[in-house]
Amino acid sequence: MTVWKYRLNIILPETDKPALNALFTAIGPETDGEANSFGVPLSATGQEPVTHRGASGSITEEMRVLIQDIFADEFQNSVIEIWPNYINNWAEFLAENSLMAIEPEEV
Amino acid sequence: MINSIGLTPLGRSRRRVSAFSPLDLSPVLWLDFSDTSTLFTDSSGTIPVTADGDVIGRASDLSGNGNHATQGTTLNKPVWRSDGDGDRVYFDRSNDSLAVTSLAAGTYTVGAATWSASQIYTHKQNSTGSFSLNPADFYELVVIPGTLSSGNEALLLAYLEERRALQGAVDVSTDLFRVWSSITSVSLAFTESADAGGVWAAGDGQTGTGTSFVKTLAAAPDWVTLGATTPSRITIINWSSKSLFGQFMDISNLTALTQFFGHFNQLTGSIPDLSNNTALIQFYCYANQLTGSIPDLSNNTALIQFYCYANQLTGSIPDLSNNTALTFFLCYSNQLTDYAGGSVSITLGNFQAQNNQLTEAAVDAILAAFVAANKTTGTRVLNLGGTGNATPSATGLTDKATLQSRGWTVTTN
Numbered sequence: 001m002t003v004w005k006y007r008l009n010i011i012l013p014e015t016d017k018p019a020l021n022a023l024f025t026a027i028g029p030e031t032d033g034e035a036n037s038f039g040v041p042l043s044a045t046g047q048e049p050v051t052h053r054g055a056s057g058s059i060t061e062e063m064r065v066l067i068q069d070i071f072a073d074e075f076q077n078s079v080i081e082i083w084p085n086y087i088n089n090w091a092e093f094l095a096e097n098s099l100m101a102i103e104p105e106e107v
Numbered sequence: 108m109i110n111s112i113g114l115t116p117l118g119r120s121r122r123r124v125s126a127f128s129p130l131d132l133s134p135v136l137w138l139d140f141s142d143t144s145t146l147f148t149d150s151s152g153t154i155p156v157t158a159d160g161d162v163i164g165r166a167s168d169l170s171g172n173g174n175h176a177t178q179g180t181t182l183n184k185p186v187w188r189s190d191g192d193g194d195r196v197y198f199d200r201s202n203d204s205l206a207v208t209s210l211a212a213g214t215y216t217v218g219a220a221t222w223s224a225s226q227i228y229t230h231k232q233n234s235t236g237s238f239s240l241n242p243a244d245f246y247e248l249v250v251i252p253g254t255l256s257s258g259n260e261a262l263l264l265a266y267l268e269e270r271r272a273l274q275g276a277v278d279v280s281t282d283l284f285r286v287w288s289s290i291t292s293v294s295l296a297f298t299e300s301a302d303a304g305g306v307w308a309a310g311d312g313q314t315g316t317g318t319s320f321v322k323t324l325a326a327a328p329d330w331v332t333l334g335a336t337t338p339s340r341i342t343i344i345n346w347s348s349k350s351l352f353g354q355f356m357d358i359s360n361l362t363a364l365t366q367f368f369g370h371f372n373q374l375t376g377s378i379p380d381l382s383n384n385t386a387l388i389q390f391y392c393y394a395n396q397l398t399g400s401i402p403d404l405s406n407n408t409a410l411i412q413f414y415c416y417a418n419q420l421t422g423s424i425p426d427l428s429n430n431t432a433l434t435f436f437l438c439y440s441n442q443l444t445d446y447a448g449g450s451v452s453i454t455l456g457n458f459q460a461q462n463n464q465l466t467e468a469a470v471d472a473i474l475a476a477f478v479a480a481n482k483t484t485g486t487r488v489l490n491l492g493g494t495g496n497a498t499p500s501a502t503g504l505t506d507k508a509t510l511q512s513r514g515w516t517v518t519t520n
Contacts, residue, residue, distance in 0.1 A: 033180040056182070090199060101251075
């Protein structure tokens, strides 16, 4: 039985987004949808331009091993936290890294 | 809760908790997150949800229309919770969502039994396409075409309340300053002009004092009650982006309040009466789930910025004649229909009301008010376009041209 044991918090440089979305497309349990894995736009001010991307979601032990061990080099520029699945500290994670989500604003 | 073979103990008979069933209203979408037979960890619907913490990649539609809600990106999948507070879907408020890919354009009534309340609200699908579930913790969601009669609305609300009760849902108090958060560590602050005697209490029985603190909740979501022995000394409240939900708080006794930041939460209910908050300079309640109308702002003569965009507000844009210091008024992406009239201040240089349901008369009246204000310097942005607003009449177009000749960036349909 698959156990969604952990919560992954991750921040990566904007420049790493295409490569890591492609990697997740290859290793993730879903198919095409994994290309949208790292989609939350971030910056220090919460305004454009996007400097980083982020994601927070549940992962299995197998996915944790892929991220932290097997593909560690691919994620070397990323900030990664792994927590028990019931923890949701996304807001604190962003604050600790001095980043804010860029919310869509219509003008 | 589930038993050892993964079946819900009460089976499908649970759905008909009263003589009424949502099927009686011919819904286009009906999701029941307490029924694990309809929930799957993958978006194709092959791996069933079985345990607390499993991700949800698909929630099957019980309406019979095949409008299944799916999420094909693993990190964006919400989680199924079965932790003693009822079986429900939990969205993490960072990137989680479930979407129905092709809901026809039109007006819908949405009924939701959530962790904190039962809600019924109107959703306007402007064009056929994706319908995303709001990031609340649902037990059950029903989407019905059109609007409901008051009788059917009452039946649906009673049904949703009954479903919440069956799940053992918490009873959200409407106490002043009781807020709920779905994150484990919540930092809530207020600033005072002199000792206001700030006190707080939390759902785990802890209490404390102070005007700025970080409360680590034992198990989110949980509640925090804030109070003060002298509320009239509180000048600033900053509770933005704290994953707060429940009813919007009454702030009528905060007579010295100058700044209120409650944006980017999931607060419900109406914007409260602000007539006592005469010192208010900035009021941010945008990006919540607020309903009802924008309150009368005629007493808020010190107001400089009022942001209420991205909610579900209805009714009129209020008369702003008394708000002579106002510079920003952002009410876009609501369901506002009218403008109460009156003048606008020459200080008001950024007015955005796009993506509402404004009538031609309302659009014309707003354009005329800005022409009359005759602002020719500084920021000059007026947006009445987007989806839903009417086009201006010939008179309105003349006013638009006048404003453009004065250096305004004006957008209309």
